[in-house]
Amino acid sequence: MNHRNSRPVLMVIAACGIAEGAAWAGPPFLTDDPEPVELDHWEFYVAMQYRHEHGGDALVAPAFEFNYGAAPDLQLHLVAPFVLDAPRDESSHYGFGDTELGFKYRFIQETGNRPQIGIFPLIELPTGDEDRGLGNGHVQLFLPIWIQKSWDDDKWTTYGGGGWQLNPGEGNRDFWRFGWELQRKLSDSLTIGGELYYITKDTDDGRNSPGFNLGAIINISENHHVLLSAGRDIDGPNLFSCYIGYQLTF
Numbered sequence: 001m002n003h004r005n006s007r008p009v010l011m012v013i014a015a016c017g018i019a020e021g022a023a024w025a026g027p028p029f030l031t032d033d034p035e036p037v038e039l040d041h042w043e044f045y046v047a048m049q050y051r052h053e054h055g056g057d058a059l060v061a062p063a064f065e066f067n068y069g070a071a072p073d074l075q076l077h078l079v080a081p082f083v084l085d086a087p088r089d090e091s092s093h094y095g096f097g098d099t100e101l102g103f104k105y106r107f108i109q110e111t112g113n114r115p116q117i118g119i120f121p122l123i124e125l126p127t128g129d130e131d132r133g134l135g136n137g138h139v140q141l142f143l144p145i146w147i148q149k150s151w152d153d154d155k156w157t158t159y160g161g162g163g164w165q166l167n168p169g170e171g172n173r174d175f176w177r178f179g180w181e182l183q184r185k186l187s188d189s190l191t192i193g194g195e196l197y198y199i200t201k202d203t204d205d206g207r208n209s210p211g212f213n214l215g216a217i218i219n220i221s222e223n224h225h226v227l228l229s230a231g232r233d234i235d236g237p238n239l240f241s242c243y244i245g246y247q248l249t250f
Contacts, residue, residue: 030197030213031179033159034118034146036075036104043067047227047245053237056087060097067104075104077122085133093132098140099125115149138168144177158182167202175202192216199236209236215243223249 037043045065051058063081070076083097102122110116122142128135144163150156160180167174176199183193192215199209215229225247232240 029179029181029195030177030199031160031181031195032104032120032144032146033148034104034106034108034116034120035148036073036106036118037067037069039069039072041069042248042250044248045227045245047243049241049243049245051241052239054088054239055237056085056090058086059084070103073106073109073118077102077104077120083128083134087133093129093134095129095132095134097128098135099127101125110149115147117145117147119143119145136167136169136172139166140168141166142177155185156183157185165202171204173202173204173206175200189219190216195231207236209238210234211236211238213241225249 043066045063047063047065048061049059049063050061060081060083063079065080066078068076077100079100081097081100082095084092084094086092100122102120104118104120106116106118108114108117121144124136124140124142126135126137126139130137142163142165144161146159146161148157148159150158158181160178162176162178165175165177177197178199179195179197181193181195183191185191194215195213197211197213199211201207201209211231211233213229213231215227215231218226218228220226227243227245227247230240230242232238
């Protein structure tokens, strides 16, 4: 995303970000972008993500994410979360959640007349305790493609796309996730924007979930950034979700 080397982006919370059986997307985003970390550079995040539904609450705190520019146009990715599952009228559980691994590869560069395009396959390893509500209990896979275009000297940027997610488990079903985001750079210190997303149902008794998110990135310095966002489903289980995170780039 366009916050590499102090180029800020909006990051908005995804409805699926902390839901059991869904991949952790761009922190804290459902919609991601095709732009990898630059060669030999790092990104590190520590974040808190909260979600409220009729059936209870879920919290990821803390979540640690690492991204590394391993080669030109190639980024390696790791997320290690701690999860609180707090269903209504039942016992709450806290512990290590499912681990996410992946890589982002940009295969088309952006030009004045052409967007950049990339893939970002993700795999979820079942390191969380399924019996305590801390993980899916199965290996999951997300296969997306992302597109991005900027204009007006990068004051405006839009990106989006989506893909298919493998979601094994009793009562679960494979599903599709889509999203699109528009952001505006107001200054070197602040970018704001918004996202619309759509998730097809991921369980046999579930339903499709359109929704939206709003958020901002505050650049404290070239290397230090604060991420804030909030949103909800328009018609779905997510009644409210929010995110606060710290990002270090170097």
